[in-house]
Amino acid sequence: MTTSDRTEHPRLALLIGAPFAGDVAMHNDVVAMYEVLRKRGLAPEEILSLDGKLDRRLLLGLLRAVRQRMASWLGGELFLYVSGHGFFTAATTAQARVGVWLQKATGGSRRQRVYWGELFETLSVPASVTFTLLPDH
Numbered sequence: 001m002t003t004s005d006r007t008e009h010p011r012l013a014l015l016i017g018a019p020f021a022g023d024v025a026m027h028n029d030v031v032a033m034y035e036v037l038r039k040r041g042l043a044p045e046e047i048l049s050l051d052g053k054l055d056r057r058l059l060l061g062l063l064r065a066v067r068q069r070m071a072s073w074l075g076g077e078l079f080l081y082v083s084g085h086g087f088f089t090a091a092t093t094a095q096a097r098v099g100v101w102l103q104k105a106t107g108g109s110r111r112q113r114v115y116w117g118e119l120f121e122t123l124s125v126p127a128s129v130t131f132t133l134l135p136d137h
Contacts, residue, residue, distance in 0.1 A: 013037050014062075016054075017030040075128050080133050086137030
């Protein structure tokens, strides 16, 4: 793909690693995915990654920035990879809400989490953009 092709058909890969303290697997997953995407032809500027000690504000802020970046796209592709710990709430599958734990409880604080619905709403991917999600929980 040439540079002019990328301008007409923008693409972006967003790699998120949300480990608990002491976990290294999520970081390794993000590194491995980055290498695979580079081998598949994505340029470094087409890959954004965020991993480590995350919180809602940081993650949702990045997603808002990605949404702004896609605002002018008339087409294109967005790939979202998330490696972390999943959770769900509710007693029945009909009521369940699922999401990603961002941090393990420390110092008596509650765990931080983001629901998948919040992620999708914040990204607000335009209908003209092909969106691929690969969750790794």
